[in-house]
Amino acid sequence: xxxxxxxxxxxxxxxxxxxxxxxxxxxxxxxxxxxxxxxxxxxxxxxxxxxxxxxxxxxxxxxxxxxxxxxxxxxxxxxxxxxxxxxxxxxxxxxxxxxxxxxxxxxxxxxxxxxxxxxxxxxxxxxxxxxxxxxxxxxxxxxxxxxxxxxxxxxxxxxxxxxxxxxxxxxx
Amino acid sequence: xxxxxxxxxxxxxxxxxxxxxxxxxxxxxxxxxxxxxxxxxxxxxxxxxxxxxxxxxxxxxxxxxxxxxxxxxxxxxxxxx
Numbered sequence: 088x089x090x091x092x093x094x095x096x097x098x099x100x101x102x103x104x105x106x107x108x109x110x111x112x113x114x115x116x117x118x119x120x121x122x123x124x125x126x127x128x129x130x131x132x133x134x135x136x137x138x139x140x141x142x143x144x145x146x147x148x149x150x151x152x153x154x155x156x157x158x159x160x161x162x163x164x165x166x167x168x169x170x171x172x173x174x175x176x177x178x179x180x181x182x183x184x185x186x187x188x189x190x191x192x193x194x195x196x197x198x199x200x201x202x203x204x205x206x207x208x209x210x211x212x213x214x215x216x217x218x219x220x221x222x223x224x225x226x227x228x229x230x231x232x233x234x235x236x237x238x239x240x241x242x243x244x245x246x247x248x249x250x251x252x253x254x255x256x257x258x259x
Numbered sequence: 260x261x262x263x264x265x266x267x268x269x270x271x272x273x274x275x276x277x278x279x280x281x282x283x284x285x286x287x288x289x290x291x292x293x294x295x296x297x298x299x300x301x302x303x304x305x306x307x308x309x310x311x312x313x314x315x316x317x318x319x320x321x322x323x324x325x326x327x328x329x330x331x332x333x334x335x336x337x338x339x340x
Contacts, residue, residue: 127303130327134304146286146332154326159312258305 088113092225106225111207113228118204121197121235122163125242129158129171132246135258136175164201165194175249182245183238190241196234274335276311282335284313284328293317294333297325304329 092109133152137145152174157167165180172179183190202216203223212221250258276299285291293316300310309330314322 127300130300130303130310131305133327134308134310134329138305143287146284146328149328150286150326153312155324156326159325160323 088116089225089229107222110223110225110228113225114200114203114223114231115207117228117232117235118162118200121239122158124239125163125168125171126156126158128242128246129153129156131258132172132175132250135250135255136253139253139255162201162204163197165198172246175246177249179245182249183241186245187241190238193234193238193241196231197238200231200234276309276330276333276335280335280338281316282313282333284333294328296333296335299330300327 088109092106092113095106095109130153133149136152137148140148157170161167169179180194183194199216202214206212206214206217206221212219247258276296278296278298280296282294282296283291284294294313295316296311297314298312300312302309304310310327311330311333312325312327313333314320314325
């Protein structure tokens with residue numbers, strides 16, 4: 088997407104109106120890919136815990152963890168992530184904040200990405216967080232991408248550490 | 260002379276997990292629930308198990324509510340025709 092942005096608008100100074108659509112598509116794509124990552128991590132953790140118990144209750148546990156999961160239908164915003172991962176018996180965001188102080192700021196950036204994602208998808212830029220703006224710059228989207236990359240690593244570590252407390256073999 | 264018409268082969272195998280297919284999951288004991296496939300999640304489960312997202316086939320249940328099961332626990336109904 089960065090290459091497409093350069094191809095459409097060039098690399099010189101000045102605002103490029105033609106690249107607005109590229110930036111919008113980039114933000115929506117980024118949010119959807121992060122959602123997929125979080126959903127896969129959640130499924131993997133649910134399947135791991137379900138397999139720790141006896142086979143007779145494995146399927147029931149799996150249903151309990153995944154039924155009505157917010158990430159199946161909603162954005163990967165901090166609220167939905169907390170709601171889904173808290174099912175594993177810990178305060179997800181408390182743990183994420185405790186492993187790295189930068190994660191509080193990253194949580195805010197993730198919230199910002201999803202507000203923009205909704206605004207772009209529904210073409211409704213009335214949200215007060217957008218402060219009247221109706222376009223985003225490439226720099227903002229690449230910043231969100233760095234945030235998602237960092238959070239993906241942190242989420243992976245936090246969930247892995249939590250799963251290890253159940254006493255089984257390391258899941259990955 | 261009668262024209263021999265060959266039946267066109269199905270593009271997908273009958274065992275394919277595709278959205279909309281119906282099946283059954285035996286949760287525990289005699290508790291068998293009828294489900295509809297929503298999404299094949301692929302081999303992402305613990306030790307690379309294939310997971311499938313399904314929803315209740317019961318028309319009174321919430322169509323938005325789905326859950327995941329291992330593909331090995333899902334028994335798909337036979338395709339008619």
